[in-house]
Amino acid sequence: MIENKGRPNRLGVKGWLGGGRWGFERYLYALHRLTGLALLAYFVMHIGITSSRAFGENAWTSTMGVVKGPLFSVGEFLVFAAFAFHAVNGIRLALVELGFAIGQPIEPVYPYRTSVDEQRPLAIGVMILAAILAIVGGIGFLK
């Protein structure tokens, strides 16, 4: 959401680097944005490159020849890993946004408990899933 309700974002991009009391989830937030930006940049290039198939076999084969090699394979794997992270973390964010996995409401009695602790198992679970997806997908890039 972009409404700041009169509280401007003073830290700017620097705020992405420090998790503060939000900890792990705050770093996931920063990584979600970084992977999102990287995926958008790749996607724009991908549209241009894959459009070459509209011009037939020769154009396609010659374009694929340009984007072949170990450097591009590593780059493609990083894109795949970014997708795996962004996808499963996006599911987590949607679940939390819809009120799942944040625990039951409790009385605000001292010492206060934060719902971040309730969300932690989900965050750890989706990171394990992202790692598994990246490893399974990575096998294809070793060929």
Next chain:
Amino acid sequence: MRDQRLWAWHIGAGAVILVLLGLHMTVMHLDAIVRVFNPAPGEPVDWANVVARGKSVFFLVTYVLLLGTALFHGFYGLRNILFELNPGAPAKKAMNGLFLVAGLVLFAIGTWAAWAGFTVARSA
């Protein structure tokens, strides 16, 4: 209210992308396990496999749907990141216009390429 609606669309687009990009990644990168979308021997990017998929109306429709949802999701996400840095009203207006035009141009290019690729594959 408009932002809440766009945010809901952003999440909805994410769900659509999850399914369609998941399928795309399965087709392109899990071909060692799932071969059904790559009938010809070799890599998924080999021309024979590109033609085999390119002939399919299902792939034509899903490519265009994925293109539209991913462009919206991506550019709206980028807009949100930039808006959180508190730009002035003129900069916000310029960004809105820029991202809208960029999204529409890329959607037009991608849709044209998907259709042209479909016709090329059908005539191959």
